[in-house]
Amino acid sequence: MNLSKTQTFSRRSFLKTSALASGGILISFNLFTACKDHVEPPIDISQLNFNDFNAFIRISDEGKVTIFSPNPEIGQGVKTSMPMLIAEELDVPWEDVYVQQGKLDTKNYSRQMAGGSQSIRHGWEPLRQTGATAKQMLVNAAAAKWGVSASECKASLGVITNKKGEKLGYGDVVKEAALLKVPEDVKLKDPKDFTIIGKDISNVDIDEIITGKPLFGLDYKEEGLLYASVLRPPAFGQVLESFDDTDTKNVNGVIDVIKFGDKIAVLARNTWTAMKGKKALKALWKEGSKAESTEFHDAELLKILNGNKFKTRRKDGNVKKAFAEADKILERIYESPFLPHNCMEPMNFFAHVTEEKINLVGPIQTPKSTADRVAKLLERDISEVSLKMTRMGGGFGRRLYGDFALEAAEVSNLAKKPVKVVFSREDDMTAGTYRPATKYKIAASIKDGKLTGYHLKEACINRNMYGLIPNFFPAAAIENYQVDTANYKSNITTGAWRAPYTNFLASAEQSFFDELAEVLEVDRVQLHLDLLENVKNNPKPNIEYSPERLQGVIKMVVDTSNWGKTEAGVYQGFSVYYCHNTHVAEVADIIMENGNPVVKKVTCAVDCGIVVNPLGALNQIKGGVIDGIGHAMYGELTFKEGRPQSNNFNTYQLIRMGQTPQVDVHFVKSDIAPTGLGEPTLPPVGAAVANAIYKATGKRLTKQPYIHNMDLEKVVG
Amino acid sequence: MSTFNLKINNKKHTVEADADTPLLWVLRDQIDLVGTKYGCGIGQCGACTVHVDGHAMRSCLLPVSQAEGMNITTIEGLSENGNHPVQIAWKEIDVPQCGYCQSGQIMTASAFLNQNSNPSSSEIRDAMHGNICRCASYNSIEKAVKVAAEKIS
Numbered sequence: 121m122n123l124s125k126t127q128t129f130s131r132r133s134f135l136k137t138s139a140l141a142s143g144g145i146l147i148s149f150n151l152f153t154a155c156k157d158h159v160e161p162p163i164d165i166s167q168l169n170f171n172d173f174n175a176f177i178r179i180s181d182e183g184k185v186t187i188f189s190p191n192p193e194i195g196q197g198v199k200t201s202m203p204m205l206i207a208e209e210l211d212v213p214w215e216d217v218y219v220q221q222g223k224l225d226t227k228n229y230s231r232q233m234a235g236g237s238q239s240i241r242h243g244w245e246p247l248r249q250t251g252a253t254a255k256q257m258l259v260n261a262a263a264a265k266w267g268v269s270a271s272e273c274k275a276s277l278g279v280i281t282n283k284k285g286e287k288l289g290y291g292d293v294v295k296e297a298a299l300l301k302v303p304e305d306v307k308l309k310d311p312k313d314f315t316i317i318g319k320d321i322s323n324v325d326i327d328e329i330i331t332g333k334p335l336f337g338l339d340y341k342e343e344g345l346l347y348a349s350v351l352r353p354p355a356f357g358q359v360l361e362s363f364d365d366t367d368t369k370n371v372n373g374v375i376d377v378i379k380f381g382d383k384i385a386v387l388a389r390n391t392w393t394a395m396k397g398k399k400a401l402k403a404l405w406k407e408g409s410k411a412e413s414t415e416f417h418d419a420e421l422l423k424i425l426n427g428n429k430f431k432t433r434r435k436d437g438n439v440k441k442a443f444a445e446a447d448k449i450l451e452r453i454y455e456s457p458f459l460p461h462n463c464m465e466p467m468n469f470f471a472h473v474t475e476e477k478i479n480l481v482g483p484i485q486t487p488k489s490t491a492d493r494v495a496k497l498l499e500r501d502i503s504e505v506s507l508k509m510t511r512m513g514g515g516f517g518r519r520l521y522g523d524f525a526l527e528a529a530e531v532s533n534l535a536k537k538p539v540k541v542v543f544s545r546e547d548d549m550t551a552g553t554y555r556p557a558t559k560y561k562i563a564a565s566i567k568d569g570k571l572t573g574y575h576l577k578e579a580c581i582n583r584n585m586y587g588l589i590p591n592f593f594p595a596a597a598i599e600n601y602q603v604d605t606a607n608y609k610s611n612i613t614t615g616a617w618r619a620p621y622t623n624f625l626a627s628a629e630q631s632f633f634d635e636l637a638e639v640l641e642v643d644r645v646q647l648h649l650d651l652l653e654n655v656k657n658n659p660k661p662n663i664e665y666s667p668e669r670l671q672g673v674i675k676m677v678v679d680t681s682n683w684g685k686t687e688a689g690v691y692q693g694f695s696v697y698y699c700h701n702t703h704v705a706e707v708a709d710i711i712m713e714n715g716n717p718v719v720k721k722v723t724c725a726v727d728c729g730i731v732v733n734p735l736g737a738l739n740q741i742k743g744g745v746i747d748g749i750g751h752a753m754y755g756e757l758t759f760k761e762g763r764p765q766s767n768n769f770n771t772y773q774l775i776r777m778g779q780t781p782q783v784d785v786h787f788v789k790s791d792i793a794p795t796g797l798g799e800p801t802l803p804p805v806g807a808a809v810a811n812a813i814y815k816a817t818g819k820r821l822t823k824q825p826y827i828h829n830m831d832l833e834k835v836v837g
Numbered sequence: 838m839s840t841f842n843l844k845i846n847n848k849k850h851t852v853e854a855d856a857d858t859p860l861l862w863v864l865r866d867q868i869d870l871v872g873t874k875y876g877c878g879i880g881q882c883g884a885c886t887v888h889v890d891g892h893a894m895r896s897c898l899l900p901v902s903q904a905e906g907m908n909i910t911t912i913e914g915l916s917e918n919g920n921h922p923v924q925i926a927w928k929e930i931d932v933p934q935c936g937y938c939q940s941g942q943i944m945t946a947s948a949f950l951n952q953n954s955n956p957s958s959s960e961i962r963d964a965m966h967g968n969i970c971r972c973a974s975y976n977s978i979e980k981a982v983k984v985a986a987e988k989i990s
Contacts (some may be wrong), residue, residue, distance in 0.1 A: 127932055194935060195935025195936065195972050196934075197934070197936035225882075235900065320926065321929075322931045323933055325936060326927075326928050326931065326932075326933065327919055327928070329933045329936035329939050329940075330919055330927050330928060330939045330940075330943060331872065331912065331913065331919040332870070332871070332873070332911065332913045333872065334871045334910030335936070336874075336937060338874070339865075339871040341869075347963040363927060373838060389866075390858075390862060390866035390867065391860065391862050391865070391866055391875075392855075392866070393855075396855075422939045462971055463937075464874070464882070464884060464935065464938045464969065464970070464971045465874070465935070465937045466875070466876075510936070511936065512935060513874070513936070513937025514971045514972060515935075515939060536891075544878060545876065545877040547876055658914075715885070733930050737933075738971075739931070739977065740934070742973070742974070742976050742977070743972045743973040743974055743975075745973075746973035746976070747971075747972070748972065768877055768878075768879055769877050769881035769969065770879060770881050771884055774969050774971065775973065775975075776968075776975075777966050777978065777979065778962050778963065778966040778969075778976045780973070780975040783976055785931060
């Protein structure tokens with residue numbers, strides 16, 4: 121088999137601890153970090169009813185297995201797929217597995233965060249090693265009990281057997297196993313022997329979700345909890361001048377009003393009262409820094425694109441010379457707006473700060489850094505902070521930023537009470553950490569009918585594309601290639617939004633290539649296949665993607681989408697992209713209804729290596745495609761004097777069922793180590809749709825949201 | 838503050854609340870039925886959908902004072918053991934991603950199928966158009982409603 125990404129794994133990273141006073145056995149395997157002298161158990165020992173086999177696995181005497189899933193669950197499915205990796209190698213029936221969310225535990229877990237579609241890629245080797253090591257220890261314990269060699273014993277589906285046909289369940293030997301030496305050189309299964317990986321496994325929380333059980337941060341409660349609704353500056357750049365809380369204090373049920381920084385928290389026994397109390401606040405705001413508007417951002421970004429102050433991020437050959445010698449140049453500008461994340465569960469967090477400790481509970485993609493920031497803010501030692509993660513009602517990047525957790529901690533510290541900060545939808549949309557507005561200028565030089573140069577310039581609010589992106593396709597495909605970036609620093613908070621930067625960059629580049637193929641008078645699919653041949657022939661490509669795998673998904677999407685052979689009235693657009701270590705090609709089919717384009721179907725070919733959980737993978741892929749269409753078509757947050765111009769779903773359009781195509785997914789069969797799916801199907805779809813609309817209407821769409829390019833009414837609701 | 842007598846999931850509840858308090862917050866904060874979700878507070882997203890006398894209704898827009906005397910069903914009371922045909926279909930198709938909007942989706946779908954147990958595709962798409970799923974699990978929701986309809990009819 122071919123494992124492209126083999127991770128080194130040190131036996132020393134397994135660590136044993138002692139037997140417990142309560143009679144149970146606890147062994148913590150410290151999987152990712154070097155050996156330490158002492159490892160705290162990941163759970164409260166006094167509550168231990170099972171035998172904790174390690175930080176990830178607990179096995180009961182009856183053989184039931186609890187697997188702690190270390191990473192936060194935002195809907196990307198890791199609470200199901202990561203335990204699958206352990207269960208596969210531990211070799212237990214999935215029906216006997218119970219999955220529990222692990223809490224923040226920096227000693228036993230590493231990379232305990234959700235972002236960048238990396239959990240499965242990073243967990244692939246170590247999580248399987250965990251399962252395999254535990255299995256070997258159970259086999260060794262059974263062998264010792266029988267007085268036979270371990271090599272004469274086999275384990276499968278939670279049962280160990282010897283040559284005589286005797287059997288012992290995992291639960292029968294777990295206590296003995298936990299005292300054994302940690303084995304070296306544990307062998308992992310051949311992928312052809314997988315019984316759990318590659319099977320359709322339902323979301324582990326499905327029963328709780330469909331019956332409305334408390335799972336999410338907003339559902340979390342504690343005795344004495346107060347709900348806090350926070351008034352924040354209504355415009356970016358404004359600061360608090362003064363406020364009057366007389367009316368708020370007259371709202372029946374309001375318990376306290378607390379000013380912190382430029383914000384005011386209203387505390388009450390229930391959410392509605394806290395929200396009412398906040399509405400009754402009278403606050404005066406003044407300018408702290410420049411109030412910016414969308415027109416201003418547009419002008420600044422265009423000024424940057426048309427100027428010459430850039431940082432060059434990659435330079436192959438001589439773009440300047442290629443353009444000087446060109447007999448034709450294609451140059452286009454592509455534009456995108458700010459986007460809020462709009463997680464369905466608005467931001468919220470629980471904090472209880474006492475003199476002894478700080479308890480934090482809630483939905484967060486970055487538990488470790490958030491706990492660190494709270495400790496720093498309140499000048500407390502990190503050892504006093506505990507953080508429990510709840511299931512999250514969406515993340516999309518917004519919950520990487522712990523601002524809401526810091527607010528909860530600060531308010532709880534001042535109020536000396538357990539507090540849950542709850543954002544209203546309006547708070548959530550107007551106090552965001554937005555996808556920044558971005559513009560690209562892309563130019564191609566053509567000489568004698570051949571593409572000779574490619575020059576991409578990025579102008580973005582606050583920050584620019586991360587370091588790997590200049591090495592994505594089409595890097596190394598064109599002899600003279602240059603990527604330049606520059607930014608305008610704004611006081612509007614911006615950050616990661618599902619597939620940061622590439623979520624629009626792919627739309628821009630893949631729309632550009634569609635037009636470029638037309639100018640070059642070549643087939644758009646063939647143009648990509650040829651460019652990828654160039655990459656294969658490039659002796660020093662310095663790229664992140666695989667040209668072979670991109671060609672593979674292109675061929676697959678052509679074969680499966682009926683490309684070029686559709687019936688009259690159906691218009692197709694093609695797009696291909698690599699990001700987050702996964703290769704994706706998409707074809708959008710649209711029809712025109714009453715002069716409006718309707719996306720009927722998107723065919724999506726995906727190469728993500730081994731598909732760990734096809735059921736979950738399909739959900740991520742289809743969701744990513746439809747999310748991408750929704751935001752490319754409708755998504756937009758504008759500003760007027762620093763104030764966001766949308767604050768709820770009556771003025772901000774998210775895609776709804778009636779606007780969604782069917783997504784037809786095809787996987788490249790592969791035995792390469794798996795890569796993530798939370799993000800990579802979103803970026804290419806904007807261009808697939810734009811390119812299809814071009815075929816139908818003859819109109820090139822370069823500015824998102826595309827709906828503004830059409831003579832369509834903005835439909836809301 | 839006033840006292841209100843509510844009938845929720847065939848149980849009587851007496852709550853103290855301001856008359857303008859939306860049923861949503863009474864359910865969540867006072868009666869501990871947190872399966873009904875807050876999404877927008879203005880009836881745009883459908884996350885807070887409950888059944889009122891069998892009809893799908895947005896609990897964020899229904900003041901508690903008007904909910905007296907009505908038969909209210911929340912996701913917790915839709916079935917005894919999570920075995921309503923819509924819930925079973927949701928499980929079979931493995932609809933949820935983050936899962937936050939799904940109780941609202943299920944309540945909308947179950948009320949709709951109660952009125953129309955043999956819907957066409959476009960009827961399903963129209964009926965579910967008012968419920969936002971930010972994870973965009975729409976293909977799966979559509980399929981699950983079809984599967985549930987087959988189970989019911």
